[in-house]
Amino acid sequence: MVLKTGKEYIESLKKRGPLKIYMLGEKVENPLENPIIRASINSVALTYDLAHSSEFSDLMTAKSIITGNTINRFCHLHQSTKDLQDKVKMQRVLGQASGTCFQRCVGMDALNAVFLTTFEIDNKFGTDYHQRFIEYIKMAENEDWVIDGCMTDPKGDRSKRPSEQKDPDVFVHVIERRDDGVVIRGAKAHQTGAVNSHEHLLMPTLAMRDAEKEFTICCAIPADAEGITYFYGRQASDLRRLDQSAEGDIDCGNPEFGGQECLVIFDDVFVPTERIFMDGESEFCSRLVESFAAYHRQSYGGCKVGVGDVLIGAAATIAEYNGVENASHIKDKLTEMVHLNETLYSCGMACSCCGQETAAGNYLVDILLANVCKQNVTRFPFEIARLLQDIAGGLFVTCPSAKELENPETRKIIEKYLVGVEGVNTIDRMKILRLIENLTLGRAAVGYLTESMHGAGSPQAQRIMIGRLANLEEKKKLAKSLAKITGE
Amino acid sequence: MVLKTGKEYIESLKKRGPLKIYMLGEKVENPLENPIIRASINSVALTYDLAHSSEFSDLMTAKSIITGNTINRFCHLHQSTKDLQDKVKMQRVLGQASGTCFQRCVGMDALNAVFLTTFEIDNKFGTDYHQRFIEYIKMAENEDWVIDGCMTDPKGDRSKRPSEQKDPDVFVHVIERRDDGVVIRGAKAHQTGAVNSHEHLLMPTLAMRDAEKEFTICCAIPADAEGITYFYGRQASDLRRLDQSAEGDIDCGNPEFGGQECLVIFDDVFVPTERIFMDGESEFCSRLVESFAAYHRQSYGGCKVGVGDVLIGAAATIAEYNGVENASHIKDKLTEMVHLNETLYSCGMACSCCGQETAAGNYLVDILLANVCKQNVTRFPFEIARLLQDIAGGLFVTCPSAKELENPETRKIIEKYLVGVEGVNTIDRMKILRLIENLTLGRAAVGYLTESMHGAGSPQAQRIMIGRLANLEEKKKLAKSLAKITGE
Amino acid sequence: MVLKTGKEYIESLKKRGPLKIYMLGEKVENPLENPIIRASINSVALTYDLAHSSEFSDLMTAKSIITGNTINRFCHLHQSTKDLQDKVKMQRVLGQASGTCFQRCVGMDALNAVFLTTFEIDNKFGTDYHQRFIEYIKMAENEDWVIDGCMTDPKGDRSKRPSEQKDPDVFVHVIERRDDGVVIRGAKAHQTGAVNSHEHLLMPTLAMRDAEKEFTICCAIPADAEGITYFYGRQASDLRRLDQSAEGDIDCGNPEFGGQECLVIFDDVFVPTERIFMDGESEFCSRLVESFAAYHRQSYGGCKVGVGDVLIGAAATIAEYNGVENASHIKDKLTEMVHLNETLYSCGMACSCCGQETAAGNYLVDILLANVCKQNVTRFPFEIARLLQDIAGGLFVTCPSAKELENPETRKIIEKYLVGVEGVNTIDRMKILRLIENLTLGRAAVGYLTESMHGAGSPQAQRIMIGRLANLEEKKKLAKSLAKITGE
């Protein structure tokens, strides 16, 4: 049985060699015990535990096409449009259960993209990347790995190509070639689950040109490899995680689960040949980048919808606590939140049900619709969050700290004056307010808003793809035909 | 072979008894020869002709579950989520090909809704409506009927129930019961394809109450039945259809295809028992109304997307003709139009792929997502049309009539001054401008804008359904769980 | 007393020599009796009649700075920010009273722009344009002229400069120079009040370059000058104006007032020297174009707000007639319409109160805010119209013609079935529905929607100006200062 539990996952992390992690100016010696990191590990652990739950195991698992084993869906190569839809459903469930980013999608999306691309490269060039990669997937399935799909380079001056940068290291590239592999240097930014992963699967960040062969590298590296340094991102309200009160860490908003971000430095890391899946075949770069992006843009039509459900639930709860749940404008705003959220879900499902089989045998989403999906994700969560702020009232940003509850004298005052409708515990009202703060301005807002904006590509990246796939010539023909324009 | 061609469809209309149609203050003696009506008949005829085209016959036809015959999909009972998706794809193709409403969806949607509801009524009450209705469907399939799904009553004072109206006739109701059937009176408003149909399939317009049993009537009536009067709606720029110029009717914008609307009066029309499919079972009214509405709200995620493709094509064409197709703001607006249009399509596909089998054996769309789909249709086409107006420039509302082209002297001036980029015929530029006018302010705008707003239910109707299906209690639990609120 | 009444204005039009007007393929011999043109003349006449009304005469008139006479504000050179605000208030009143474009603003805006520009040209070049123009204004004031501010050339291939066009005539230019004046050729498109004017005041359509001196011409030409041909634009539902029923021309929607558009051809028209106000001073082109555009973009913050009031009133009326005026969603939509409309008004007032005196002595609006004003006008009217369509219900596009009311038999049916709440005349309900159609899809929609989009410059023109006037460098300094970025 290859399905780990959350606990087994955490145990497996302990078996990694020591990671070099810097946070707030200090080296983190024990990431698993660090409360800030731990919350984000909890989110990942959910992806293991729900695979064992009676309610969700069907959604969370699949049958390996390589071994026939029952595996976690996060390691799965999609075999049908139903698989693609189940992926989205699974992501929604996990977003609902964690209220944040659970970090494991990017690996699943990278697996599927590299799988189909290596097949196509081999087909053209007679290389053996695909077989190598199947061996890699086998390990991933059997070890139930968390894989950090690693794409975004720091990029330096964005008006320049990789090879034109003053310091080429702002794009990962091969700096040395050995008989048994290559040595790479560079960095990957915005790596959400990096320190909670077993593996990094590196991909080029954009379509490289022929002259940029050294930048055209796709390979796998263990998270504890020699030469990697992690810089933990400083995020909104991150220190809240440290200040537990007697009531539990209410001020956190979401005491159990969290996200995170890392800058990962690859300082002359060696990669053995069997872990290289593309090396210089620049004409396949755009295929890899676009298919990975498409899978990952689909993902946002699931995970963010799940978190959106939490925002809607928080809105309905605070409305209830405030005694306004029957006001017509409140009900209308809740309806609007649901409407927007389900529109995102519709986009996630649509690019899935319109997916198609690839030459390699797995299923790829409809690329145009996946880009449309993500483009909406760069908009609607902001409006959903705005509506939540509207319904919440201002107290979620003016509320005193839960630490005031530890002093019986101040607690009495807080409980008296922050009371809502009769029958609702004032502390519960504070808890939901802090969750709202967390989701709209705090730690989870980073994932729900900024990541919705830039994760899986910034808005303009989707617009370029939509423009490219729009097939305007075909549409012009429709218009000309109806207007009886002939002879062109 | 039961699949009619467009020509055979038109022949079949001639076989109807005379219809009593009033238009512009006069009785229309020969509707098939009337140029205003004829354009809308052409749109319906497309639904027949494409069933015989090699490119679209797969999409346009299906296998009858009753007879096993190959039938037009418009007569089909959906057998899978693929069928539901194919329905949407078919509607998009027809919207693209006609640039307007092709009027036949409402019958398909009514067939499926009445099919599933009659089954459920019989199950509860031991009635035999379902068998009767299967017989009716058999005829529909074999005759390849256009059926007018007839739901919206005029409603009078909207703040009152049917039974409270000063004149109850503003809701269709049974006014006499005979051994062999019933006599009904009332009217149905906004009936798009009414005069182009073989049959009307009447349904109650809202969930009736127990005391409103006489209003709870679902039945089928031939289009040429005794007692029916049609009042043809007066629409924007309708008289353009009459003024053909030597160049063809350029000012029409879309010379071949058009939509229309009718007010249909049922003045004491007799309905034999075998054509009655619901009679007083008020508790099933909401099931019928909601399932019909859901199917029809799905439809808008197909047909309006197809027309949207025409708007996008018209925008790209006029940009080309004006010499601005490479301006970055033009390209960005085209991308936005595509993005919005594909979001609508995504909603149409999503409610389809999430559909489920009913007790009766046909497939019903996901009702929440179908309402989300239509809600977006009440918004995005207006923005798409606004963007088209933006790209078009102002000439589409200031352009002289094509009649000026008949006089060589004025034609020379028009051709000289309304010229666009080199190589484009000025007349072609006028044609595309008139199509743009037609789509945004003219005859087709009625379908693309106002019908998108109110067809299949006004926006508030969808909001009520979205609010009802939102499952806020479940979402509250998610939020409370994450905030560690316990004990409720 | 120089203030004409509406009747006197119409009389004065009769005194013009014959105009060469083509409409629908025919020459219009008597434009004042043509019902289509007449409705638009009625709109202009309002600008005269209200100057004599006790309620509005203060707003409609001003004291001439040239003669000291009381003159119509449409001939006035603004003397203060109050004048600029009063202009906007006057335009709102006229929009309310006519429900359409009243065509006279463009002349007022041209007067003020040419006034300030000629002063600045003279200052630089020692020319005497300004004094010439003052003489012209004197006549305008004394004759209470309607002046057609004439800017937009047909432009041909928009990717090319005037001098690069295959046929340079698509931009008005000087083709011959004589001792006593010049001869011009070309055309001006989208001229709203052209056939209802006494005069045309031509301005270049864009900032010309040094090599485009022949295109750099600003001059005045009488409407009945030799060589002018008018092509009357064909517009949505224009023929409705012709079909009066016994009940009055209900189907028109707005039986009394209308807009229009013309393409005006200047085929070798002679302009005497004293009517030339700029001739080759290309460096002042942008000053003229930008100041005229700014004044005219301000105008839209008045006139369209007035028409917006009519849309809101129509929405409230049909809600009342339908019995839904107390539904919370209806009230909320009305509030939104008001909110958007008053935002436009705020923009109109803001660019006025922030206006400043020019070197020539008249007042110019704040150019940045005037562009912001117009940019909003390219958006909000579309949303206001969408909301009106929402509130209206679908009947405004499906309603039978008022001609059915002439036959007592059909009238009875119409009255019975199109009834609204008790106490409201069905005919009145039809009238308001037709007004709604007129405003959102018909003749007035051209002015309220398309003209809001493109009149006074298309959206991108405003964005270019906003971008240019944004002063980003100053804003960067603010951000850098707060972030403690030093040393740049």
Next chain:
Amino acid sequence: MVLKTGKEYIESLKKRGPLKIYMLGEKVENPLENPIIRASINSVALTYDLAHSSEFSDLMTAKSIITGNTINRFCHLHQSTKDLQDKVKMQRVLGQASGTCFQRCVGMDALNAVFLTTFEIDNKFGTDYHQRFIEYIKMAENEDWVIDGCMTDPKGDRSKRPSEQKDPDVFVHVIERRDDGVVIRGAKAHQTGAVNSHEHLLMPTLAMRDAEKEFTICCAIPADAEGITYFYGRQASDLRRLDQSAEGDIDCGNPEFGGQECLVIFDDVFVPTERIFMDGESEFCSRLVESFAAYHRQSYGGCKVGVGDVLIGAAATIAEYNGVENASHIKDKLTEMVHLNETLYSCGMACSCCGQETAAGNYLVDILLANVCKQNVTRFPFEIARLLQDIAGGLFVTCPSAKELENPETRKIIEKYLVGVEGVNTIDRMKILRLIENLTLGRAAVGYLTESMHGAGSPQAQRIMIGRLANLEEKKKLAKSLAKITGE
């Protein structure tokens, strides 16, 4: 000379008696030295220092109508529409200079509202509130006070009136009447500048009814009065202020200026008669509430526009640092940010230039337009912030802490990999990213987003006022008149 400098202001705060402030579970003994509070004091101090700057002193000061002294505009009773406009301009300047809420507007707005209301109360009831209040204003002017305009009660169950609450103390009310004054109890929530103020000016939170006379109390209380407790609100990323690095507190984003919020408890506070300005005159409650709200809603058209300028500047700066400032989509987004921001400014200016003199002699803004202004402020800042997040790229939420810069080894890596365009210091790039974080997700986002939503009344409060002032009956008449509907 009554104009204090920022330094003198801070000195004056030291002269207050000790305040009872709780923050993070502890009593703050020296608020002026607390770094979290100090940043917000710095913001207030700007309102003093700029009154002495040569550039802004004209805007920042006014002539007292009581003493004739030159006073800070924050203590001024507006004497003209120019004064109202200057208020908005002053607020924009301060928003630009602080990048956050400077807290002093609410006192100015309360002064003006109480001034006009007391006059009207006296007029009706023959009381002497107005004279009392003039004496109070004299002190405010002479001492150059910061006054905390204190309106919002905690409200408990929002579905109930004050008198129906289980604990009436959730609304401030009189609990004891003495010969020389009254004793009040209750709390005021969301008090931004409370701990930085000299005085609180309490007003009822809503229109009280006759039976709620004890809740109808308007009075002034010194900030250090016996019985007051302050609970300092816990806000996003507040602890950043504590962790200064060697480079300065970069992670703060805005190292110098900040906002804050307090819950203020009035636990049986005595108010002497001469400080009472309304006591039971419930029919004037709505006048006080609505005029205060209108002034304060106007304020948001100034201060948030100033902060908006900072967001725009930050966007332009990071675009420059990233090397994308010339990308057309970046330029277009900057233009959109400017457009939205200037629309808000237009609304602030419009309600000012349309203001009118009150019976008491000061000027009141146009109430409808002030509500329209604030309604837009509940929307556009969210879109401006979204666009800033878009332009920024994701690094502002994934960037390592500035503390990594203290270690030379890690500093080298950070500087290498977070480099932007050549010539820009990486540390500067980090600084601007942290400012962006501060403005969109951090401490300043509370003011720019949530306060924009709820400050001066939540969105629905404005909608109610807009609906009430819309004058729909007048607009109905316009529509009916144009449609020729007569006889009603």
